[in-house]
Amino acid sequence: MSYLNNKKCGPGIILGLSVLLAACEPETTVEPLESGPEYTNWDTYLGDPARTHYSPLTQITRVNVSQLELAWRYDSGEVREGGSTMYTSPLIVDGVLYGLSPKLVAFALDAASGQELWRYEHGGNGAAQRGLMWWQDENEKRLIYAYGRELIALDASNGEPIIGFGENGRLDLRPSADSGPLYTTVPGIVFEDMLIMGFSTSEGSTSQAGMIRAFDVRTGDERWRFNSLPLTGGPGSETWEEGALIEAGGANNWTGMALDEDRAMLFVPTGSATPDFYGASRKGDNLYANSLIALDARTGEYRWHYQTVRHDLWDKDLPSPPTLVQVERNGVILDAVAVATKTGHLFLFNRDTGESLYEIFEVEGIPSELPGEEAAASQPVSSVAFTRQAFEMTTRNAEAIAHVTEVIAPLDQRPLAPPTTDGILFYPAFDGGAEWGGSAYDPAGNKLILNAQEIGGIIRLYEIPVGFSNRGVFAQNCAACHGENLEGTDRGISLVGIAERMAASETRVIVTQGRGAMPAFESLSALEIDAVVSYIRNPDQEGAAVASTEIDYAFAGYIRVRDHEGLPGNSPPWGTLNSIDLATGEIDWQVNFGNYPSHPDLNYGAESYGGPVVTAAGLIFIAATPDQKFRAYDTRDGSLLWETDLPAAGFATPAVYSVDGQQFVVIAAGGGRMGPPSGSEYLAYRLPQ
Numbered sequence: 001m002s003y004l005n006n007k008k009c010g011p012g013i014i015l016g017l018s019v020l021l022a023a024c025e026p027e028t029t030v031e032p033l034e035s036g037p038e039y040t041n042w043d044t045y046l047g048d049p050a051r052t053h054y055s056p057l058t059q060i061t062r063v064n065v066s067q068l069e070l071a072w073r074y075d076s077g078e079v080r081e082g083g084s085t086m087y088t089s090p091l092i093v094d095g096v097l098y099g100l101s102p103k104l105v106a107f108a109l110d111a112a113s114g115q116e117l118w119r120y121e122h123g124g125n126g127a128a129q130r131g132l133m134w135w136q137d138e139n140e141k142r143l144i145y146a147y148g149r150e151l152i153a154l155d156a157s158n159g160e161p162i163i164g165f166g167e168n169g170r171l172d173l174r175p176s177a178d179s180g181p182l183y184t185t186v187p188g189i190v191f192e193d194m195l196i197m198g199f200s201t202s203e204g205s206t207s208q209a210g211m212i213r214a215f216d217v218r219t220g221d222e223r224w225r226f227n228s229l230p231l232t233g234g235p236g237s238e239t240w241e242e243g244a245l246i247e248a249g250g251a252n253n254w255t256g257m258a259l260d261e262d263r264a265m266l267f268v269p270t271g272s273a274t275p276d277f278y279g280a281s282r283k284g285d286n287l288y289a290n291s292l293i294a295l296d297a298r299t300g301e302y303r304w305h306y307q308t309v310r311h312d313l314w315d316k317d318l319p320s321p322p323t324l325v326q327v328e329r330n331g332v333i334l335d336a337v338a339v340a341t342k343t344g345h346l347f348l349f350n351r352d353t354g355e356s357l358y359e360i361f362e363v364e365g366i367p368s369e370l371p372g373e374e375a376a377a378s379q380p381v382s383s384v385a386f387t388r389q390a391f392e393m394t395t396r397n398a399e400a401i402a403h404v405t406e407v408i409a410p411l412d413q414r415p416l417a418p419p420t421t422d423g424i425l426f427y428p429a430f431d432g433g434a435e436w437g438g439s440a441y442d443p444a445g446n447k448l449i450l451n452a453q454e455i456g457g458i459i460r461l462y463e464i465p466v467g468f469s470n471r472g473v474f475a476q477n478c479a480a481c482h483g484e485n486l487e488g489t490d491r492g493i494s495l496v497g498i499a500e501r502m503a504a505s506e507t508r509v510i511v512t513q514g515r516g517a518m519p520a521f522e523s524l525s526a527l528e529i530d531a532v533v534s535y536i537r538n539p540d541q542e543g544a545a546v547a548s549t550e551i552d553y554a555f556a557g558y559i560r561v562r563d564h565e566g567l568p569g570n571s572p573p574w575g576t577l578n579s580i581d582l583a584t585g586e587i588d589w590q591v592n593f594g595n596y597p598s599h600p601d602l603n604y605g606a607e608s609y610g611g612p613v614v615t616a617a618g619l620i621f622i623a624a625t626p627d628q629k630f631r632a633y634d635t636r637d638g639s640l641l642w643e644t645d646l647p648a649a650g651f652a653t654p655a656v657y658s659v660d661g662q663q664f665v666v667i668a669a670g671g672g673r674m675g676p677p678s679g680s681e682y683l684a685y686r687l688p689q
Contacts, residue, residue, distance in 0.1 A: 040658035042092045045131035045187040046438060047613065047655075049259035050324035053440030053449075055656035058617040059663035064687055065619060065632045065642045071664060071686040072114030076101035080125055083493070084678035085651065086670025087185075087610065089131045092657040093141075098156070100129055102670060102680050104147050106154060112659040114684060118159035122147060127519060130256075130436070130652070131187040133195065135217050142217065144195060146184035148520065149173050151195070151220070164219060171220040173199060180208035180249055183519050186256040186321075186436075189266065191297050193217050196266060198253025200519075203315070203555075204476040205281070207249030207274040210288075212257075212266075214300060224300035228252060228270050228288045235302060241283035248282045250274035251289035255436055256321035258337065259297060260351060266297040267337050267351075269318030275476070276315050277419050278461055278553040280372030285310040292322060292339050292347070294354060304354030308341060310376035313368075313418050314459065315430055316342050320438035320611070327357060327446055327582040338441075338582065340434035340450055344387030346580060358585055359383040368418035370461070370553060375418045384585035386434075386578050389415070391427040391456045392571040394563055404569035407561060411458060419459040421553075427570070429457025429560050437611030437624060437653060442635050448580040449620055449635070451593055451608045455568045456561035461553040470535035473528050475554030477521060478536070482557070486539060489557035492518070495536045507533050567596060575605030575625065577612070577638060591638040594625025597675070609673060611653040613665070623650025623667050626674045630654075630667050630683075648672070648679025662686055 046053050060068065076086070079102045090099035097111040104126035108117040124147065133144040134156070141156035142165075150172055153165040161169025174182055181202040188197035194214040201208040210228040215221065229251040230236035237245060250273045258267045273282050273289040290309035295302060309316045323338045327348065336357055339347040348357040362378045391413065394400045411425040418424070432453055439450035462484050464472045475484070481492030488494035498507065511532055514520035521529070561569035568574045577593040580586070594606035610624035619641070620633040628649045632642040648671025656665050664684045672678035 038660060039094050040663075041094065042655040042657045043134045044091070044190070045089060045133070045256070046321065046611070046653060049189060049191070049261055051256070051258040051321040051438060052323060052325075053438065053611055053613045053653065054443070055613060055615045057615055057656055057658055057663045059658070060615065060619065060665070060687060061617045062619065062634055062641060067687055068632075068642055068644070068665075068685045069688055071684045073681050073683045074109055074114045074116070076107060076680045076682060077103060077105050079672070079678045079680050083672055084670070084680075085128055085672040086668050086680060087128050087130045087652045088668050088670075089653040090655050090666060090668065090682065091132050091134050091143075092655060092666075093134060093156070095659045096156075097666065097682075098132055098134075098143050099668065099682055100132065100145060102126060102678070104129055104145070106132075106143065106145060106152070106159060108156070108159060111657060111664065111684075112662065114682075120154055120159040120161075122152065124148075125514075127183065127514060128185050130185060133187045133190050135190050135195075137193070144217070145187070146173075146197075148183045151197070151215070153220075166220040171215065173197065175208070175211065180206050181519065181521060182208045185254065189257050189259045189297070190217070191259055191261070191264075191266075194223055196257065196297065198257065198268070200254040201249060201252055201274075202477065203250070203272075203274055203276040203480060205247065205249070205275045206476065208252070209249050210252030210270060212253055212268055212295065212300065226293075226295055226300040226302070228268065228293065229273065230287060236287035239285040239287040244282045244284060248273055250276075251286070254317070255319055258322045258324050260324055260335070263351065264297045265303065265351060266295045267322045267324070268293040268295060269320070269322055269339060271317035272309070272312035272315055276480075277313055277459060277555045278370065278373060279311055279313055280370070280374075282311075283374050285376060286312065290316060290318060292318065292337070292349065294351070306347070306349060306354055306356070308339070308347060308380060310379060311374070313375060314426055319432055319434055320436050323439045323441050323448065324351070325441045325446065325448065325582055326443070329357070329583065336582070338439065338448055340386070340439050342428065342430070342432040342434060344385050344389065344428050344433035344452060344454075345382040346384040346386060346448070346585065347382050348384070348582065348585075363416065366414060366417050369420060370418070371551070373418065379416060384580070386450070386580060386587060387428055387452050387454050387576075389427070391425055391561070394569050394571055396563065396567070400563035400565070400567070400569070403564040404561060407569065408456075419461050421461050421463060423458050423460035425456055425561065426459060427456045428453065429455045430558050431607065435609060437609060440612045440614040440620070442579075442614045444616075444618070444635070446582045447588060447635070448582055449578070449612050449614055450580070451575065451577050451612060451622060451624055453575045453605075453607045454570065455574060455607065456570050458559040458561060460556040460559070462556050464552045464554055470531040471539070472552070472554075473531035474535040478532060480555045480557055481518070482536075484554070484556040486536060490560050491558045498536055507537065565598070567599060572602075572604035575608050577620070577622070577633060579635065579638065589638040591633070594629070595627040597627055600627060607674065609651040613654045613656055615656060621654045621656065621665050623652065623654065623669075625649065628669075628671070644685070646679075646683065647681055648677045649674075662689070
């Protein structure tokens with residue numbers, strides 16, 4: 001039995017481990033890494049610019065992975081008020097781990113022991129952020145990450161701001177002072193001496209127009225810009241009705257990008273144009289929304305694109321960074337880019353030409369019944385699917401069947417049905433299919449590894465009559481998460497009775513500054529903020545802050561089809577882990593993935609947020625599920641080889657690295673999604689020493 005000394009450094013805590021090997025087990029010897037480097041880095045979000053989620057390390061194998069033990073755990077600091085989450089996948093460079101707390105406090109640790117080296121306190125409350133960026137030139141090393149609408153650049157050696165970057169180390173990402181809502185939740189691409197960034201925005205009529213921008217890594221000066229929401233008269237504008245681009249927004253990259261460094265090609269997935277769900281004000285196919293766009297990474301020059309959804313009415317954003325892969329065709333290895341979608345389809349394109357490597361069908365669209373709405377005549381559908389494409393009723397018990405039958409009875413259940421005021425059933429729902437965790441590439445056999453979810457959703461619109469004001473502003477900005485009547489949805493809490501729980505001044509602060517997973521609505525005018533605060537505190541009283549002049553439609557909120565116990569209303573599986581043969585598009589294997597804490601013994605799978613990592617030793621490491629497990633699977637058949645409990649769910653992508661010949665895998669356990677607990681700990685695992 002051996003013991004490590006317990007140590008404590010500031011708010012971070014490193015806990016020692018006692019290792020007890022049963023007498024009947026063979027003694028474990030940690031073999032040195034084959035390549036023998038002092039360090040094996042994980043210096044880029046998701047492993048590399050190609051977003052392959054891949055590690056070449058082989059010390060942890062299928063044989064010994066069951067012996068993994070906790071090497072260290074580090075508490076990164078206080079959780080945020082109002083439903084804290086922590087999605088960060090850390091970076092590890094030359095034996096130092098860099099991460100972010102739930103409040104986006106940056107820190108550096110000794111990656112072997114978890115001992116804190118420095119922290120950078122910015123004085124804010126933070127938000128969701130999935131990772132960081134690393135740049136170095138000879139002896140200059142910079143750590144860069146997004147904090148809301150700003151980029152922060154730090155000296156990686158001590159955590160001090162880079163004074164020459166932006167204004168004292170902080171760069172305001174807003175294109176102008178009167179920009180729409182803008183914040184960033186995912187790292188950009190570091191290429192040569194540039195930072196290439198997208199951003200998130202709102203999904204209503206006030207959203208910011210999408211653009212991809214490159215900034216000088218030393219100064220923050222803008223180097224180039226590509227308007228993914230076209231300018232009037234610019235490339236792509238021909239797919240919009242005349243005048244529609246004036247008020248439109250979105251078509252932004254919120255998920256991250258992939259880079260082919262040798263080709264200097266950037267692959268950019270985009271979200272839907274706004275307003276979401278009702279597109280009467282944005283008639284046309286709406287390029288470059290819902291598209292994969294290939295750009296020259298040095299200049300931003302357009303190369304090619306493919307649009308996966310035309311005139312999106314269902315929020316079918318491309319949900320994750322694409323994955324650069326290789327595929328064999330007729331004995332020839334082709335460089336390709338794989339794109340997994342919320343609809344549960346996989347697209348695969350030749351990197352150079354944009355030619356589809358899978359057959360794509362055109363499916364006839366369905367006309368909208370709402371005034372002014374013009375749904376697309378047809379939609380492209382890939383021949384490769386990794387989820388079911390139709391809702392199948394739960395068979396769990398009679399109560400579940402009766403409940404779900406009543407819920408979906410009034411809904412239009414036709415595939416591609418446009419949203420209505422009565423509601424439509426669509427499947428998979430808002431978060432996929434594939435979601436923001438992304439997919440991993442296993443070069444041993446050219447397989448794509450991805451986690452997916454299968455839950456039905458409801459899209460319902462409600463009419464905002466002429467003359468409504470407070471309700472109208474609330475509908476455009478808040479109802480998607482908090483519900484048409486303040487009742488709450490899967491994405492936001494109920495606001496019913498909030499006037500009894502919270503002062504008006506506190507309500508205003510939350511609207512303007514954000515809290516928990518809710519972003520700040522800094523773009524709202526004082527008049528609009530008055531309207532929102534007034535409505536949520538007194539929804540029965542009409543205000544006169546901002547009056548509409550014509551009938552409009554608003555989204556009634558993110559609602560999933562669940563049974564009487566809150567479980568998915570469709571038949572299982574509800575969440576899966578998949579291996580797809582890229583050459584054929586066939587699923588090699590699929591296993592149910594995760595459980596809901598309320599029913600831990602069902603083993604039907606669950607929603608998952610965060611992605612997998614694949615290693616050269618044939619392992620898949622992934623957390624991502626609400627049951628607070630961290631697991632290792634076999635790439636050959638999906639068999640479960642190891643699992644451990646986390647203090648909170650690991651809704652993040654792991655990182656794999658080595659220090660002094662010892663391989664580690666680390667996960668951020670932030671929880672807070674799909675219920676408590678929230679957490680702020682990073683946990684690293686290794687084989688016994």
